[in-house]
Amino acid sequence: MKIESRLAQIGSISEPVTGAVSFPVYQATAFRHPKLGQSTGFDYSRTKNPTRTILEQAIAELESGDAGFACSSGMAALQTIFALFSQGDHLLVSLDLYGGTYRLLEKIMSRFGVTATYVDTDDLDALEANRLPSTKAVLIETPTNPLMMITDIEKVAAWAKTHGLLTIVDNTLLTPFLQRPIELGADVIIHSATKYLGGHNDVLAGLIVTKGKELSEQMAFLHNSIGAVLGPQDSWLLMRGMKTLALRMERHEYNATKISEFLLGHPMVAEVFYPALPDHPGYGVQNRQSSGNTGIFSFKMKDARTIEPILRHIQLIAFAESLGGVESLMTYPAVQTHADIPEEIRRKVGVDDRLLRFSVGIEHVDDLIADLTQAFDAAKAELE
Incomplete structure (x- = not known):
């Protein structure tokens, strides 16, 4: 099925009881257990919410990933990703970078011993020259914000894999409609879904997509533990925006x-x-x-x-x-x-x-x- 059809049909066949074409907003934070040791699959809304689940499944499928995670903002999504790293870890990051990402790295993550070097991520020689034994990932914006610099994702992802590094791509500006970095070798995708995915300047949201079972399980643990999750009403608004x-x-x-x-x-x-x-x-x-x-x-x-x-x-x-x-x-x-x-x-x-x-x-x-x-x-x- 073409991506235009998949976008338009988000959540439209996911409510079997009533057949609602617009998936309902499940405002509940708690869910009944049928009996001791049994669950409907939903226990507490921070961990899993039916409305948010439909959104997360949709973005994972659209980006050719294995799991999706909806966060309360793009910066919350980025913080959740950065929680993969530990004291002493080092990141290689796009030189032309959104100021909020720079602020998070330099004023917050640095306090926990995570450091970053800013390089032209399309230049493999520059990446190699700045790679340290402690380097764990490459974070790419492509196009960058605001100077629209382009990185060859496939080239960098292949280089990163030879060194055991994660490739994280901010796909906010192009969305899965125009670019799917996981298909080019990326491991993690981030969206400030406030932007094109929502599309109407009326919802604050961030999305993460992961590829691979182990990485997806790690991200699920961090998403639930940190708890900066997207509420059901905002999840519904975001799905509505994505349809167009x-x-x-x-x-x-x-x-x-x-x-x-x-x-x-x-x-x-x-x-x-x-x-x-x-x-x-x-x-x-x-x-x-x-x-x-x-x-x-x-x-x-x-x-x-x-x-x-x-x-x-x-x-x-x-x-x-x-x-x-x-x-x-x-x-x-x-x-x-x-x-x-x-x-x-x-x-x-x-x-x-x-x-x-x-x-x-x-x-x-x-x-x-x-x-x-x-x-x-x-x-x-x-x-x-």
């Missing part, structure tokens, strides 16, 4: 491609970072390992002084954090999503005071371009 994922991602990609091409030719714009553009350095790898492109990209203005008036004058596009929803959002990474990364590191990577990140929604592309045009014109007029 295919349609939304197609529109996101169409709009983002058109707008990135528009910005590429705009005299006020210096650079556009989007893997759908043929001159992007990761264009070939992206086309090989995925079936399309995400709806988010970044661009640099020629003059940093235009940033504030542009953000003040956009109207249809909202100046807001987050990404992946049906509404278009503009973000200023240097002071929002990546503020926790030290300035010298941000600037070295390219996240400077001229960079804007654009999460393109599903509005009509002409209206979005018109909004950008008037905001750019207003910014230019203020500076003249």
Whole structure:
């Protein structure tokens, strides 16, 4: 069955008693035991909840994994994954990285003796040069946030396996509709499901998918023990969002491609970072390992002084954090999503005071371009 059909049918044939097409929200935290020593399969909602189970089964199947785990946020999912590691363990992590991941590693995990080195994960020589005897895993964002750097997952996963390392891939920006890292050799997938999977800026959630019996059992233990699980109402909202994922991602990609091409030719714009553009350095790898492109990209203005008036004058596009929803959002990474990364590191990577990140929604592309045009014109007029 094609992925579009599997998405649309999430939970629709899973309620045999009533035949409900929309799987019910089981708000219960406790479940009766038929008798001593027997269970319905559900005992306590932190461990297992019927609504959450349908969601977890769906994401595992969509990502070609063995088990899925729904968490209360993307960061909760990441913390649960990091609990696989112990004092003295070392991770290799994508150089261009979401600021929240950097904050968790540097300000929290470091206190427990887990360290990280940030490298270009597409460069095997750099990975090898920074690999330590204590290295346990490679954490990859591809595309990265916000500079859209691409890593060849299959290449890195093969290298990691030769050294007994886990390959963890953040698949938030592409989703299983466009990219399935486990099929390319990854061991663990993480999603900030708040973003494209939910898709409507109305639910906070994180998802984990694992491959392999032992790893899945470890993750199940950590998921239950840490307890940052997703509630049943949010699980239902997330499933509802996922049903339209295919349609939304197609529109996101169409709009983002058109707008990135528009910005590429705009005299006020210096650079556009989007893997759908043929001159992007990761264009070939992206086309090989995925079936399309995400709806988010970044661009640099020629003059940093235009940033504030542009953000003040956009109207249809909202100046807001987050990404992946049906509404278009503009973000200023240097002071929002990546503020926790030290300035010298941000600037070295390219996240400077001229960079804007654009999460393109599903509005009509002409209206979005018109909004950008008037905001750019207003910014230019203020500076003249």
